[in-house]
Amino acid sequence: MDNIEENGSNDIQSISEKELIQRITKSFKNKNSSTKVDIGDDAAILRFEKYNLAISQDILVENVHFDLSYVPLKHLGYKSVVVNISDIISMNVKPSHVLVSIAVSNRFKIDAIEEIYDGIKHACSYYSVDLIGGDTTSSNKGLMISVTCIGNTNSEKITLRKGANENDLLVVSGDLGSAYMGLQVLEREKKVFEVNPKSQPDLSSYSYCIERQLKPEARVDILNHLKEMNINPTSMIDISDGLSSEINHLSDNSGLSFHIYEDKIPISDETKKVCEEFKISPTIAALNGGEDYELLFTVPKRFKKKIESSDYLTIIGSSLNKKNDNCMITSLGQKINLTSSGWDAFKNEG
Amino acid sequence: MDNIEENGSNDIQSISEKELIQRITKSFKNKNSSTKVDIGDDAAILRFEKYNLAISQDILVENVHFDLSYVPLKHLGYKSVVVNISDIISMNVKPSHVLVSIAVSNRFKIDAIEEIYDGIKHACSYYSVDLIGGDTTSSNKGLMISVTCIGNTNSEKITLRKGANENDLLVVSGDLGSAYMGLQVLEREKKVFEVNPKSQPDLSSYSYCIERQLKPEARVDILNHLKEMNINPTSMIDISDGLSSEINHLSDNSGLSFHIYEDKIPISDETKKVCEEFKISPTIAALNGGEDYELLFTVPKRFKKKIESSDYLTIIGSSLNKKNDNCMITSLGQKINLTSSGWDAFKNEG
Numbered sequence: 001m002d003n004i005e006e007n008g009s010n011d012i013q014s015i016s017e018k019e020l021i022q023r024i025t026k027s028f029k030n031k032n033s034s035t036k037v038d039i040g041d042d043a044a045i046l047r048f049e050k051y052n053l054a055i056s057q058d059i060l061v062e063n064v065h066f067d068l069s070y071v072p073l074k075h076l077g078y079k080s081v082v083v084n085i086s087d088i089i090s091m092n093v094k095p096s097h098v099l100v101s102i103a104v105s106n107r108f109k110i111d112a113i114e115e116i117y118d119g120i121k122h123a124c125s126y127y128s129v130d131l132i133g134g135d136t137t138s139s140n141k142g143l144m145i146s147v148t149c150i151g152n153t154n155s156e157k158i159t160l161r162k163g164a165n166e167n168d169l170l171v172v173s174g175d176l177g178s179a180y181m182g183l184q185v186l187e188r189e190k191k192v193f194e195v196n197p198k199s200q201p202d203l204s205s206y207s208y209c210i211e212r213q214l215k216p217e218a219r220v221d222i223l224n225h226l227k228e229m230n231i232n233p234t235s236m237i238d239i240s241d242g243l244s245s246e247i248n249h250l251s252d253n254s255g256l257s258f259h260i261y262e263d264k265i266p267i268s269d270e271t272k273k274v275c276e277e278f279k280i281s282p283t284i285a286a287l288n289g290g291e292d293y294e295l296l297f298t299v300p301k302r303f304k305k306k307i308e309s310s311d312y313l314t315i316i317g318s319s320l321n322k323k324n325d326n327c328m329i330t331s332l333g334q335k336i337n338l339t340s341s342g343w344d345a346f347k348n349e350g
Numbered sequence: 351m352d353n354i355e356e357n358g359s360n361d362i363q364s365i366s367e368k369e370l371i372q373r374i375t376k377s378f379k380n381k382n383s384s385t386k387v388d389i390g391d392d393a394a395i396l397r398f399e400k401y402n403l404a405i406s407q408d409i410l411v412e413n414v415h416f417d418l419s420y421v422p423l424k425h426l427g428y429k430s431v432v433v434n435i436s437d438i439i440s441m442n443v444k445p446s447h448v449l450v451s452i453a454v455s456n457r458f459k460i461d462a463i464e465e466i467y468d469g470i471k472h473a474c475s476y477y478s479v480d481l482i483g484g485d486t487t488s489s490n491k492g493l494m495i496s497v498t499c500i501g502n503t504n505s506e507k508i509t510l511r512k513g514a515n516e517n518d519l520l521v522v523s524g525d526l527g528s529a530y531m532g533l534q535v536l537e538r539e540k541k542v543f544e545v546n547p548k549s550q551p552d553l554s555s556y557s558y559c560i561e562r563q564l565k566p567e568a569r570v571d572i573l574n575h576l577k578e579m580n581i582n583p584t585s586m587i588d589i590s591d592g593l594s595s596e597i598n599h600l601s602d603n604s605g606l607s608f609h610i611y612e613d614k615i616p617i618s619d620e621t622k623k624v625c626e627e628f629k630i631s632p633t634i635a636a637l638n639g640g641e642d643y644e645l646l647f648t649v650p651k652r653f654k655k656k657i658e659s660s661d662y663l664t665i666i667g668s669s670l671n672k673k674n675d676n677c678m679i680t681s682l683g684q685k686i687n688l689t690s691s692g693w694d695a696f697k698n699e700g
Contacts, residue, residue, distance in 0.1 A: 010459040017486055020460065024467040030480040032446045034502065037482075044482035046447060048502060051398040055482065057407075057498050059451035061489045096382045097396060101409035101496055109360040110370065117374040130380040132387075132394035132405065136367055139411045144489070146451055146496035148407050152384065152398060 040253075041161050042087040042237060043151075052158055054151040056087035062142035069193075070186045073112055075214045076145070077119025083240065084149035085127050086218035086293045090238035092159040093151035094220065095127055101135035101146040108143065116145070127220060159236035159297065162253035166321040168234055168298035170250075170258050171313050173222045175266040176243055177282055180289025181274040182206065182213030208270045216293045222312060229306050233297035244287040244338045246296050247326055254298075257325035260317030260338070287328070287338070390603075391511050392437040392587060393501075402508055404501040406437035412492035419543075420536045423462055425564045426495070427469025433590065434499035435477050436568035436643045440588035442509040443501035444570065445477055451485035451496040458493065466495070477570060509586035509647065512603035516671040518584055518648035520600075520608050521663050523572045525616040526593055527632055530639025531624040532556065532563030558620045566643045572662060579656050583647035594637040594688045596646050597676055604648075607675035610667030610688070637678070637688070 012020070025039050036052070037045035043056035060066060060080050068076075081098055088095040100120055104113060113136070124131050129149070185206045192199050203210060218238075226233065235254055237246045243265070247258050267282045275282040286292075298319060299307065307313050326338040362370070375389050386402070387395035393406035410416060410430050418426070431448055438445040450470055454463065463486070474481050479499070535556045542549050553560060568588075576583065585604055587596045593615070597608050617625075617632045625632040636642075648669060649657065657663050676688040 010461055012454065012456055012458060012460055012463070012488070015460065020463065021486055023460070024464055024486075025481065028471055028474060028481050031478045032480050034446065035480045035482060038480060039483055044447070044449070046482070046500070046502075048398060048401040048403075051401065053398075053403070055447075055449065055498075055500070057449040057451050057483055057496065058485045059453050059487055059494065059496050061453045061487060061494070063490050064453070064488050096384065097394070097405075099394070099405065099407040099498060101407050103409050103411045103414075103494060104362065106362055108362060110362055110365065110373070111360055113362070113370065114374055121378055124378060128381045130382050130385045130388060131375065131378050132385060132396070133389055133407055135408045136371055136374075137409055137411060138362070138414050139492075139494070140413050141491050142489075144409065144411070144453060144494050144496075146407070146409050146494075148405075148449060148498040150396070150405070152396075 037160065042090040045091065045158055050154045052093065052153050052155070054088045054091040054093040054158070055148065056084055057146065057148040058084050059144060059146040061144050067190070068143070069190050071214060073115035074119035077116035078123045078215055080145045080147050081120050081123035081129070081149070082216055082218050083293065084147045085123070085129065085220070086238040086240070088149050088151035089218050089220050089223055090159070090236050090295060091151070092157055092223060092233065092236060093153045094223065095129050095149050095151040097130050097132045097150040098124065099133040099148040100131060103137050103139040103144045105139050105141050105143070127218065157232050159233045160253070161235055161237050161249050163235040164250055164254035164256060164298040164319050165234055165300070166256060166319055167301050168319045169301055169304060169307065169315050170260060170296070170298055170317040170319065171307055172239070172243070172266060172294055172296050172316050173219050173312055174292070174294040175268045175271065176239065176292050176294060177267050177275070177285030177289050178209045178212040178271040179216060179291035180285045181271050181278065181280070182209035182211070183291070184278050184280070185210060185274065186213060206270070206274060208268060209274050213291065216291065218293055219295050222295050225310065225312060229310070231299055231303050231306060233299055236295060236297035239292045239294045239296055240290055242288040242290040243296065247338055250296065250298065251326050254319070255323065256319045257322045258317050258319050260328050262328055262330045264314060264316040266314045387510060392440040395441065395508055400504045402443065402503050402505070404438045404441040404443040404508070405498065406434055407496065407498040408434050409494060409496045411494050417540070418493070419540050421564060423465035424469035427466040428473045428565055430495045430497050431470050431473035431479070431499070432566055432568050433643065434497045435473070435479065435570070436588040436590070438499050438501035439568050439570050439573055440509070440586050440645060441501070442507055442573060442583065442586060443503045444573065445479050445499050445501040447480050447482045447500040448474065449483040449498040450481060453487050453489040453494045455489050455491050455493070477568065507582050509583045510603070511585055511587050511599050513585040514600055514604035514606060514648040514669050515584055515650070516606060516669055517651050518669045519651055519654060519657065519665050520597070520610060520646070520648055520667040520669065521657055521665050522589070522593070522616060522644055522646050523569050523662055524642070524644040525618045525621065526589065526642050526644060527617050527625070527635030527639050528559045528562040528621040529566060529641035530635045531621050531628065531630070532559035532561070533641070534628050534630070535560060535624065536563060556620070556624060558618060559624050563641065566641065568643055569645050572645050575660065575662060579660070581649055581653050581656060583649055586645060586647035589642045589644045589646055590640055592638040592640040593646065597688055600646065600648065601676050604669070605673065607670045607672045608667050609670060610678050612678055612680045614664060614666040616664045
């Protein structure tokens, strides 16, 4: 094709996914009054009278987003739905419907497809989401899964990436870094297996990290928890690409900065132990690891006590009326800039 | 993976896409009262008070659904949106929103992606559809595009694949077989080009067929036309897989059979000429070719005169209160069974 040049600056790896999307979609113009939020948030928002619909779509590609040498097909089906459910939840909307399209090469047999759909069924059942459509087709190589997730609400309380105010508290659910460390364990075991296919690894001391990597959950329980506490976040995002990247998204969209405290970042004991074994800083795992699918959100300062009383939430910092000054105060009192260096689909390509 | 066996009956090619989808989704149970139509029609239907939403999702894979050696990227972007718009239109719903996810290998440059999005933009603009989301990611090989299309209406007049009654007229819009013959021309030129890259083909006498293949349109104009004539179809489908396959879908869903007349099938003069050149029966091109994206629908017999007065519609047959007896009466008066032998993504895999 003559429209593909060979010079460096035209390379897809030379820009981030975000820059690429901004570049290609800037000239699109909306024509429908129902379109309330389009590209750039975790999900789009459509409004039909009193109903708000949140819609997101993702595509997962074999050997880019998952490795079938250690990801069971059932888990893959489950996770592919959950990561999209997480996008809807981060809009403060409960997911209700999914469409799943799968392209597979003829290396896959019918029962392999059934395994994937078994995982999809479990996710649908667990999150009370209906599978309403999709497409099943062939590919020349590998497996691709594309999922569209829809949620609906008649509440006005949608949360976007924008909306944080000065002096808001920055809050995270659950703990961070475990999914990334689970991936490190699985990658290591893959290499061991390649050398010695008869190895029978004991992975029991990594079970939490591995489960977080293979079978993450979307935090729909946190939406209920916040509702019970009568707290409506001012902005929210789910942590798919690492805490640092997500903080930068909230910061960019709200036009302010966040300061966070290293010793406040919630990290499980198992994750810390695995980090020690792999000689990876737990903070780095949390900041840059990704795939935790926890919620990161801002709330007004007056909710400090309520948040502190929760077993599921941690205040990790607060917002400042400043631009481009996202930083972490380390345990030693140093100030480190937080760059948007989370996982990027193009830049991390092998 | 130990769940992939090597015996024949487990091969994906051994069953049709429809059989596969039925098998893997039969145990799914809906939990949301908003779900009105799920898997098995051209689009799902969700209902939120007086609003009906139609949603469909498709996945297009390089060298399975398109060949970049003769499909310009801009046309590919345009067509990938149009084929999904066509699914929404076939529910008698106007499309309003799309989400597009693209996975590309690093063989593609930024301007190649921009070309695809330029085509997507043209389709969005022409059909007044808003691009509201999606995903852009990398693949190890080739290009995949997944599109979700949404339409909305506050009318009750949704048309499904089911709903045809005894003695309804079977009607088709436009003409058939041209997109398939356009594909034959492009495939031939590709072979010529491989032998002699300096060849400068004159494709002017194939222009209609090639345009129908590369840049199909969804018949939103037919929805308006039917509305103006005050006709609401009893069942409807778009012709993506060939007339024969689509007739079988309407027949299966409505529990009756259709008889059609070979000499009534609308085929353009150019298509007939190209068929002659390629020694392909024009009837076969129309029945099994696919990708025409015309509408096939049923209407009560009382609309016969109105339909006959239309420049865009042709009555090709009618329905009978019988099961499994879809057939075509040939120009010579023979009766030929119409099997569901349209294009199937798995069975036609190279």
